[in-house]
Amino acid sequence: MSMLRPDLAAIARNVAPGSRVLDIGCADGTLLSHLREHNQVDARGMEIKPELVERCVARGLSVVQGDADRDLSEYPDKAFDYTILSQTLQTAERPDRMLDQLLRVGREAFVSFPNFAQWRTRTALMFGGRMPVTRALPVSWYETDNIHHVTIADFRELIAKMDVEIEGCWFFSGERAISGIGANWRAEFAVFKLSRND
Amino acid sequence: MATAPAFNTLQLSRPLPLDCGQELAGVEIAFETYGELAADKSNAILICHALTGDQYVASEHPVTGKPGWWERTVGPGKPIDTDRFHVICANVIGSCMGSTGPASIADDGAPYAMRFPVLTIRDMVRGLVGLLDELGIDQLHTVVGGSMGGMQALSLAANFPERAARVLAIATTARHSAQNIAFHEVGRQAIMADPNWRGGNYYGDEKTPDAGLSVARMAAHITYLSEAGLTDKFGRRLQDRDAKSFGFDADFQVESYLRYQGSGFTQRFDANSYLYITRAMDYFDLAEEHGGKLADAFAGHGRDSGARFCVISFDTDWLYPTAESRHIVHALNAAGAPVSFVELSAPYGHDSFLLDVPALDRVIEGFLR
Numbered sequence: 229m230s231m232l233r234p235d236l237a238a239i240a241r242n243v244a245p246g247s248r249v250l251d252i253g254c255a256d257g258t259l260l261s262h263l264r265e266h267n268q269v270d271a272r273g274m275e276i277k278p279e280l281v282e283r284c285v286a287r288g289l290s291v292v293q294g295d296a297d298r299d300l301s302e303y304p305d306k307a308f309d310y311t312i313l314s315q316t317l318q319t320a321e322r323p324d325r326m327l328d329q330l331l332r333v334g335r336e337a338f339v340s341f342p343n344f345a346q347w348r349t350r351t352a353l354m355f356g357g358r359m360p361v362t363r364a365l366p367v368s369w370y371e372t373d374n375i376h377h378v379t380i381a382d383f384r385e386l387i388a389k390m391d392v393e394i395e396g397c398w399f400f401s402g403e404r405a406i407s408g409i410g411a412n413w414r415a416e417f418a419v420f421k422l423s424r425n426d
Numbered sequence: 427m428a429t430a431p432a433f434n435t436l437q438l439s440r441p442l443p444l445d446c447g448q449e450l451a452g453v454e455i456a457f458e459t460y461g462e463l464a465a466d467k468s469n470a471i472l473i474c475h476a477l478t479g480d481q482y483v484a485s486e487h488p489v490t491g492k493p494g495w496w497e498r499t500v501g502p503g504k505p506i507d508t509d510r511f512h513v514i515c516a517n518v519i520g521s522c523m524g525s526t527g528p529a530s531i532a533d534d535g536a537p538y539a540m541r542f543p544v545l546t547i548r549d550m551v552r553g554l555v556g557l558l559d560e561l562g563i564d565q566l567h568t569v570v571g572g573s574m575g576g577m578q579a580l581s582l583a584a585n586f587p588e589r590a591a592r593v594l595a596i597a598t599t600a601r602h603s604a605q606n607i608a609f610h611e612v613g614r615q616a617i618m619a620d621p622n623w624r625g626g627n628y629y630g631d632e633k634t635p636d637a638g639l640s641v642a643r644m645a646a647h648i649t650y651l652s653e654a655g656l657t658d659k660f661g662r663r664l665q666d667r668d669a670k671s672f673g674f675d676a677d678f679q680v681e682s683y684l685r686y687q688g689s690g691f692t693q694r695f696d697a698n699s700y701l702y703i704t705r706a707m708d709y710f711d712l713a714e715e716h717g718g719k720l721a722d723a724f725a726g727h728g729r730d731s732g733a734r735f736c737v738i739s740f741d742t743d744w745l746y747p748t749a750e751s752r753h754i755v756h757a758l759n760a761a762g763a764p765v766s767f768v769e770l771s772a773p774y775g776h777d778s779f780l781l782d783v784p785a786l787d788r789v790i791e792g793f794l795r
Contacts, residue, residue: 248729270729272764281768282785285736286792290764292755302756 232262234405235340238398238419239312242338243267247309250274250334252296253316257284264289272308274299297321300329308334315417317341319373324386331424336395340419345379345412346401363402364416380412387422396421431488433481433517433524434458438556442519445546445709455557456524457481457516460500461508463563470563471506471794472554472590473515474571474578477646477703478695480523483515484508489694496780505790511567516557518550518578520703522696525553529629529696540626545702547574547710551581555589568592568794572779573746574703577710580723580754583733584712587726594793596738596786597779599750600720600757601711606745609649610704613642617697626698639697640688647687652742652775656680713757720757727763735765736793738786740778742771766793 232240236259243249245267251260254273257280264271273291275281284291292299296313297320311334313326318341320326330337342364343349352360359369367374380399387394399406399415406414433456441451458481463470473483473496480487484494484501500506500513517525520542528542558566569590571579576598583593599606617623620638628634648656660680664670667677676682716723727733735758739751748769758765770785772778779786 270764278768278770278785281766282789282792285766285768285789286795288792288795290734290766292759292765292767293769294767299752302752302759304760307759307762 232259234400234403235314235398235417235419236262238400238405239314239338239340240267242396242421243269243310245269248272248307249310249312250303250308251312251314252300252330253313254280254284254289254291256280257287257289257291259312259314260284260289260291261287296326296329300326300333303333305332306335310334310336310338312338314338314340315342318376318378320376323376323378324390327386327390327392327422331392331422335423337422338419339383339422340417341378341383342374343380343412343415343418344377345381346416347413348416350413362416380415380418383418383420387420391424393423393425394420395423435524436557436560438553438560440556442549442552442556444543444549444552446543448543450519450526450543453519453526453553453556454524454530455516455519455526455553455560457514457557458483458485459515460484460513461511463512467563468565468567469511470558470566471511471513472558472566472569472582473500473506473513474554474569474575474582475515475518476571476573476575477707478643478691478700479575480521481515481517482523483513487694490690498780498782499787499790505787506570506794507791511794514557514561514563516554518703519553520545520550520699520706522699527696528626528698528702537629539629539698542698542702544709545706547577547581547706548585548715550706551578551585554578555582555586558589564589566590566592568594570594570596570790571598572596573598573776574707576746577707577712580712581710583727583735584716584723587724587732590733592793593733593735594738594790595735595751595754597740597743597746597776598754599710599746600713600723600754601750602708603750607708609645610708612645614701614704616641616645617701620697623697626701628697634692635697636689636692639692639695639700640685642697642700643691643695644684644688647684649745650775650777652744652773654742655774658773659683720753721760724758724761724763727758727761729762729764732763734793735763736789737765737767738779738789739767739769740772740774740776740783741769742773743776743778745776 260271311330349360398419400417441449517523576595617638620635622633623635665682713720739748755767
């Protein structure tokens with residue numbers, strides 16, 4: 229577990245053994261490999277960069293080069309027990325539609341994202357007067373892929389409006405898991421486990 | 427075609443049922459193998475060749491003397507490593523390098539010519555599976571193919587799902603498009619318009635329909651390259667001259683190149699085989715064979731059983747563009763089959779799968795690992 233980023237480790241701990249998993253934006257397949265080995269899952273991935281797909285294929289993973297904004301719609305309903313979207317929601321063209329797709333393709337969805345309302349970001353903006361560059365958001369505004377910055381409070385509000393249930397949530401500051409108290413102020417990253425009754 | 431060299435052939439013990447309704451008895455399959463077959467026969471890879479390819483995937487072509495058509499990929503220590511795998515490559519039926527085709531002798535002692543039954547990709551695959559039966563290979567480690575070879579790999583997966591544990595389909599399609607058929611028709615008409623074709627009965631004649639076959643090859647060859655590739659290689663440069671001739675010689679390098687490609691091709695290929703194989707490709711529509719839904723073609727490959735798939739396309743391939751590969755991938759996903767897909771960037775158009783694309787080597791090697 230120590231190999232995994234803390235948000236990924238939280239996801240891995242909560243994936244049922246033997247389940248079917250689609251990791252969207254699976255990068256080099258680190259999480260999928262871990263899940264295949266430790267959770268014996270049927271591991272599938274989607275990744276936009278061909279050189280990363282290549283590395284996944286070399287690991288024996290089944291990963292499709294694709295654009296999550298466009299290609300998720302090609303998967304059948306409830307094809308997976310879990311869909312996973314780690315640190316990618318804030319890069320989506322329409323995060324709300326992507327959440328819809330996640331919960332259409334998967335019975336449950338794990339979503340992790342950097343929290344824009346963490347105190348570091350807030351103080352950077354408040355006192356610097358510029359778009360924050362922090363350890364959670366290390367890239368300048370003009371070159372970042374993050375086109376929809378989101379806070380934990382914003383996310384909860386969207387989830388409520390979309391009639392989506394929160395099955396679990398986990399918060400992190402750096403490598404450290406923290407409690408949910410004051411998470412919107414304290415947490416650098418959040419992980420939500422979601423489901424929808426339909 | 428020049429005099430036939432000695433081929434390694436095997437006769438199928440059972441007649442081959444064909445999609446047209448006929449049966450073909452006494453079918454000969456010419457093939458080459460590379461690398462040792464493991465005692466448990468678990469390391470066999472079948473490579474399916476493209477339209478004008480043959481069994482000489484990694485050894486010298488007996489007619490042209492050129493190296494094997496995929497020697498950069500197949501051999502000791504190469505992505506398809508013959509130190510590890512037993513590679514089988516067979517000439518498809520309908521072709522002209524030793525397997526039964528229109529130039530073969532029919533029961534009446536004369537060549538079939540146009541009496542040869544019209545074949546499909548599935549018929550070719552039946553021939554290949556017949557060969558595997560004769561060789562006692564129940565399940566391939568992998569079936570691999572590019573272009574028409576990819577069609578065969580997909581057809582084998584669809585029609586004989588238990589015969590391959592992995593399926594690697596490169597620069598291919600699950601159906602021939604109107605544009606694909608159109609280009610082939612140009613080629614066929616060029617052959618049939620050649621006065622030496624004579625209804626296909628030119629075997630044994632001094633004159634063969636080389637001009638027609640050459641034009642067919644020239645037209646097809648353009649579809650294998652990219653515009654950028656042609657521009658890079660030839661541009662508007664003139665061939666061995668300083669000025670335009672105001673005539674119809676090959677003024678431009680690209681003309682000279684195509685003429686060379688065309689005439690070289692007639693040395694090693696039979697015009698009737700070209701008609702039959704292009705027809706088989708045009709008839710190919712994997713979904714149509716399976717009730718109109720491509721996902722149903724892969725119904726034998728669920729989550730818990732069946733093969734792993736890898737589909738590769740090239741961004742400059744306009745013959746079988748990436749959209750066609752995505753179509754295959756979506757169907758495999760719908761069927762629940764484990765599939766990887768990658769679109770590789772390469773400048774060479776459709777022919778990229780045969781050329782120097784290091785990323786292709788890495789994906790092939792990784793998928794077979």
